[in-house]
Amino acid sequence: MLFRVQDKEAYAYTGGKPFDAALPTIVFIHGAQNDHSVWGLQSRYFAHHGFGVLAVDLPGHGRSSGPALESVEAMAAWVLALLDAAGVERAVLVGHSMGSLIALEASHRAPVRVRGLALLGTTFPMKVSDSLLETARVDEQAAIDMVNIWSHSTIAHKPSSPAPGFWVMGGLRRLMQRMSQQNPEQLFYTDFAACNAYANGQAAAEAVGCPTLFVLGSKDMMTPARSAKLLTSAVRHGRIVSVEAGHAMMSEQPDAVLDALYGFAKEIE
Incomplete structure (x- = not known):
């Protein structure tokens, strides 16, 4: 679904159903060099x-127009502007890696x-x-190759793949390559520099008053x-759930991640 956010085209995948702002809203925020497809x-x-x-596809990622934003703070402001464009007053924010910092800053x-x-x-x-x-x-x-290796707990997953023709490590590597092809303006560097520079995490965390879930990979490097x-x-007051996965937990342990998120969302619905 396309929105107009900060005078640029912004895309958000709605899960195969028309988006209805009257329903409880879940916003999924991807990490560096990724897009909505990781969810x-x-x-x-x-x-x-x-x-x-x-x-969402953050600016400069996937189907959202660029340029990529250079700070976590700017990305958090963009997420809040997207909620405005979608007619959403309140939402549960789910963020992975860089996306977790964006969600945290948006809540602050x-x-x-x-x-x-x-x-x-x-x-x-x-x-x-x-x-x-x-x-x-x-x-x-x-x-990309360095991060792809570090993001996975093993080269050969057990079972070897979730389905015939599916390669866990290859899928993420190809996604990151695709992001580079779509946005040649050093997207990888911009994203990782934003993570490195973000300094408001402790203050934002100390101010959190809403229900909070941490999903951490036991093999995350x-x-x-x-x-x-x-x-x-x-x-x-946050709850911690550990999943047996590396950093790319949504593809390595998709069911475990889903169970944790859905149980959490239903509790606070």
Whole structure:
């Protein structure tokens, strides 16, 4: 579904159902160098089980016009503007990795508009190594390969694939390559630099008053579960769910992630 946000075209996948702002709304926010498709199973299930779904493409990603925004704060403001464009007063925000920082910052800026927060593969500070940032700047394909390997818990998943013809690691690698082809303006570097620079996470977490869920991968090398302690300690009422997956948990353990999110959303509906 297309919206007009900040004078540019913005796309949000609605899970295969027409979006209805009168339903409880779930907003899915993807991570760096990704788009709405990383939420394929989760977004479709919610849309077919009584929720209004907006799985966004952030500016410069997927079907949303660019340029990519250069800070978490700007992306959070964009998400809130999207809610305005969609006619949504309050929503549950679900964010993965960079998307978790965006959801957290949006809740800090407009707490009355956020019914609940689900933060997946999150950490703060979300520091990115100098070597990865430099590689992203000068050799984006090499940086994509590095992150793709680190995002998965294993090269050969057990079972080897969710379905015939499906390759977990290859799917994410191809998605990141596609984002580079669609937006050649150093999208990877822009996203990871935004994560690295974001400084308001602790203050935002300490201010959270809505129900909060943390979904952490027990084999996550990008944002290890232990690194989320500052956030989980700041949001003392938050619940923590561990899934046996790496950073790419939505594809490695799609059912476990869905179960955690749907149970959380139904509790606060």
